[in-house]
Amino acid sequence: MSTLLIKDLKVVAGEEPILNGVNLEIKAGEVHALMGPNGTGKSTLSETIMGNPLYQIVEGQIFLDGQDITTMSVDERARAGMFLAMQYPTEVVGISNADFIHAALNARNGNQPVAILPFLNELKQQMDFLEIDEDYADRGLNADFSGGEKKRNEILQMMMLKPSFAILDEIDSGLDIDALQIVAKGINAMRSDEFSCLMVTHYQRLLNYVVPDVVHIMMGGKIVKTGGPELAQELEKTGYADLSGAVEGSDND
Structure with missing residues (x-):
């Protein structure tokens, strides 16, 4: 089970208000899409849900499976089952891709470290599924990866970590059609009653391959319209x- 509930969320960055009363509920097993013009708060909402300290919550609450996570740190939220695929993944030369994912799994599992051989076997299976060359496991994390390779690597991390709730911030940006189909295949492989997802996107083309249960439109720092895939x-x-x-009005269903 993984239900996300956001109530009247207001967020500032420095002195600047960005989110102006966001209300959102994503139920277990649902995939939601969040769309809207540039600069309207979509990525800020993603980062705030994950706990980025650059964004200050001045009002409202965030609940995961009924637990108030509003004041939790990023690592506490990750251990609780949350995952963020970043819009601009960071390159880390000094740690291999495989070591990073293995360390993340061990950190989440706490006192039950993941045995290396089963880990490597599953990593190979998932890399094959996402059509990622085996040698990328030993390369530095995102080091000299193309934009599409970085996005596929984010999906690889998600499939290995198996979060209960994932935020995919413009996972489709910069992808050619082949890479888009592979990324969508990975997202669809995760869909189950135990997984929920918020996809931030500008374009319908991702939603042709990953059909959302619900679509939200954000403008002016709040959700102004909600509907089905037809929206x-x-x-x-x-x-x-x-x-x-609608920006001046209330959230609409």
Whole structure:
């Protein structure tokens, strides 16, 4: 089970207000898409859910499976089953991709470290599934990876860590059609009653391959419209101009 509930979330970065009362519920087993113009708070919401200290919550709460995680640190949230695929994955030359994932699994498991041989076997299986060359396991984390390789590597980490709730921040940006299909295959492989997901995206094309249960539109730092997959298709035709008046109103279902 993994249910995320956000109540009246208001967030600032420094002195600047960014989120202006976000309300959101993602139930166990659901995949939600979050769309909206640039600069409207989508990535800020992603980072805030994960606990980035650069963003200060001034009002509201975040609950994971009924537990208030509003004041939890990033590592506490990760141990609780949360995962963030970053928009711009960081390169770390001094640690191999395999060592990083193994260390992350051990950190989450606490007193039950993951045996190396089963880990390596599963890593190979998942890399094969995502069409990642075996030698990438021994390369520095994201070191000299292309944009598409970094995004596939984020999905590899997700599939190995098996979080109960994942946030995918523009996982489709910069991907060609082949890489997009592989990334989507990985996301769809995770779908189950024990997994929930929030996908931040600008484009309908990802949603052609990973069909969301719910689509939300964010403008002005809050969610102004919610609907089914057809809402994203509608946006492809009309853009966001027709929703500009909703920014001053309340969240809509």
